Amino acid sequence: MTIENKLSTIKYSPDTESHLRPDNEKCKSCKSKICQKVCPAGVYEWLEEEQRLLVKYENCLECGACRIACESKSLGWEYPKGTKGVLFKNG
Amino acid sequence: MSDIREQNKTEVIVVGGGPAGIACAVTIARAGHEVILIERGRFAGSKNVFGGAIYTQPTREIFPEFEKTAPLERKNIEHKYAILGKDDSTIISYRKKHEDPVSYSVIRGKFDRWMAEEAKKEGVILVEETVVRELIVENETVIGVKTELENYYANIVILADGVNSLLAKQIGLRETIEPKDVAISVKEVLKLDKEKINDRFNIADDEGCIYELFGGPMLGKLGLGFIYTNKDTITIGLGITLDEFGEDDSRPPYELLDNLKSHPSIAPLIKDSELLEYSAHLIPEGGYKKIPTLCGAGVMIVGDAAMLVNNLHWEGTNLAMISGKIAGETAVVALSKGDFSENSLIRYQNELEKTFIIKDLKTYKDLMDVMHAQKTSYLDYYLRKINSFFEMFTSVNSKPKRELYWNFIKNYFKEKNPKEILKDFGYAVKLLWGILIK
């Protein structure tokens, strides 16, 4: 099953602005891009052509794994607003 | 400024409506004090994910009659420990129908919400859909919280904001969390007919079964899987330490879960089920050595925010509830004295040290270090060895049994050099010594 299929079972109220703010300069020189590997929602994707980290913040499950794993501890991370983000019914 | 302070001032603010925060707030309200419980989710439980089982005895310490009205799924009567190889498994199982069940499976979206509603009935002021962004600190004393909309002030602020506890970090009560000190956990709740659940797990309608899963896609990694039975769903998930994702070929957590689900010993249990909801959450794994400073002037820190989790036993909600309760009692004592200094609130830490919470975490203080050091051995080699022992033991191939045994033993000494064997036993003794003696 793809991650998109899994995520489609979750209720979200997406915000219009991202609560995840990578420091793209740091990302350019980041070797591991480990945020991509730990994220349980496939939020991050390194775009090699554009030299940019794509952040599908609206899929975020608010776990905090990327914040702790980030190679250079440069990932700006906060909880979405109280009315926004993920809503688990069966957590 | 001072007007607003007076208007928005209460006796105690608790941040986070999980088991720790709710237990804490209700303890304070029961003593007749004003307490505001702030939760960022739409309702308590809507951001929370666990295995899981809540434990009867500690839950009764907070809600003595919870079994009458709480949304409980099943009473657990069986606990299985499964060692998964690539395509085989060895399972140890303990089953007993206790008069008084040790634990119940629950769904946090229902159970936390129920607890919060109960707390409200007992006087807790519950504020939902509100994120505390920052603590307000004056003269090195925490005097309130900043939310998106307003500032609230209080004599004491209690941080029950869970594993990420950005607030404890803000005021320097704890260091930055390292990847090796948390596990990322993914889980799926799968819809399946009640009858099928009962048949496959050999249980009656209200009975439950827990699986703890070692190995499988987690072979050689610091990770554990779990299965819980709910009324008409099954929960399956796994947790893996964050520093296990550094390899070039490491796969994301949801792929490991898919691998676990398709393991030949697991797939038949969940066959024909339908994914109801996918979720993820962090588990604190730092243990005793990573417990932060537990209090400061005007502030205490409880539950996951304080790393109070016994991960080997999947115990977290109980440590959360009991630490919350003790912090609540400490707040009540402090309010009666009118003293909110660190010297007064240190009572919380002193009392906590007398309980199973700190004692258990101390007992397992070396566990994670040993497992990190020994994972290719304990979490890969020996797990496979256990399975290969039973493969040998159950084989029928017209070979004399003594020969089979000696081959098994010879292989062990071929695969492991004396130095490695010494190391394996040395670490095992160190671990046991730590658990049993000091």
Ligand SMILES: Cc1cc2nc3c(=O)[nH]c(=O)nc-3n(C[C@H](O)[C@H](O)[C@H](O)COP(=O)(O)OP(=O)(O)OC[C@H]3O[C@@H](n4cnc5c(N)ncnc54)[C@H](O)[C@@H]3O)c2cc1C
């Ligand atoms: C996969 C998994 C399986 C587990 N299995 C079990 C099990 O079977 N049994 C068991 O006992 N334990 C289990 N645990 C551990 C258990 O879930 C935790 O130890 C327990 O939930 C901790 O309770 P808490 O109240 O400290 O934190 P949480 O339950 O995390 O509650 C924190 C609350 O604070 C809120 N919050 C956070 N920040 C803010 C903020 N800034 N402002 C406002 N609100 C905020 C959150 O929304 C949340 O409601 C498991 C954990 C995981 C991840």
Ligand code: SF4
């Ligand atoms: S790990 Fe941190 S620095 Fe590296 S790509 Fe991800 S966000 Fe950028």
Ligand code: SF4
């Ligand atoms: S918080 Fe968790 S789900 Fe959200 S982007 Fe980070 S790792 Fe992914």
